[in-house]
Amino acid sequence: MNSVLHPLFEGIILGLTMAITLGPALVALLQTSIKHGIKTGIFLALGIFSSDLTLVVCFFLGAGQIVTNPGYHLVLGIFGGTLLTVYGIYSFFKKVSKTEQVEVINEIKVKKKGVIPYYFKGFVLNIANPTLWVFWLTSVLAINATYGGNQKSVAFFFMGTLSVILMTDILKVVLANKIKVMGNPQVTLWMNRIVGLLFMIIGAFIITGSLLEYFKGISLKVP
Numbered sequence: 001m002n003s004v005l006h007p008l009f010e011g012i013i014l015g016l017t018m019a020i021t022l023g024p025a026l027v028a029l030l031q032t033s034i035k036h037g038i039k040t041g042i043f044l045a046l047g048i049f050s051s052d053l054t055l056v057v058c059f060f061l062g063a064g065q066i067v068t069n070p071g072y073h074l075v076l077g078i079f080g081g082t083l084l085t086v087y088g089i090y091s092f093f094k095k096v097s098k099t100e101q102v103e104v105i106n107e108i109k110v111k112k113k114g115v116i117p118y119y120f121k122g123f124v125l126n127i128a129n130p131t132l133w134v135f136w137l138t139s140v141l142a143i144n145a146t147y148g149g150n151q152k153s154v155a156f157f158f159m160g161t162l163s164v165i166l167m168t169d170i171l172k173v174v175l176a177n178k179i180k181v182m183g184n185p186q187v188t189l190w191m192n193r194i195v196g197l198l199f200m201i202i203g204a205f206i207i208t209g210s211l212l213e214y215f216k217g218i219s220l221k222v223p
Helices: 002-019 024-036 038-066 070-093 116-127 130-146 151-174 178-183 185-221
Strands: none
Touching (some): 002 185, 024 038, 024 116, 038 151, 130 151
């Protein structure tokens, strides 16, 4: 049971980190739920989730074929962990303009065109972001290396990550009017620092886990 809960909990930490990261998807969720209502916002969130799931599953299936050599585990783990750490440092020290705001649309009465198109809008909006491709590819390869290619552990890790992202996205939709405060530059600055710190911790975890997994494999080979 612990072998399942451990990666699941660590995946939840990454999910929570992603949940408070400011980006195009968050802006779209706020705008859509305020302008068109909670139901429409939820369908947009489901579209965003589906694109994340698609990328993770594709990279996960590919990672099982790529990461087969313990030496690759170490290299990919250190590389992926370093990238996440660098991104964390960038986020932590990123400056925020005093006039920068998360743009949201005030309540406007508009004709609804159905909710299904918003599902596809969320899917396309998210999957068209090249940064997201790099992030998920790096994360899948690095986590796969950290757990020594144990696909069960990797699957539970990303199960925790994606579940938290979906739940928090739906929560953002429901509380859209309340979290407009995130447009405050000072709040944005501290959010960036928290996200940066968390990514640095996750990066350090991946690097450490990869090193431990590598040396553990060497010790098992020594007679």
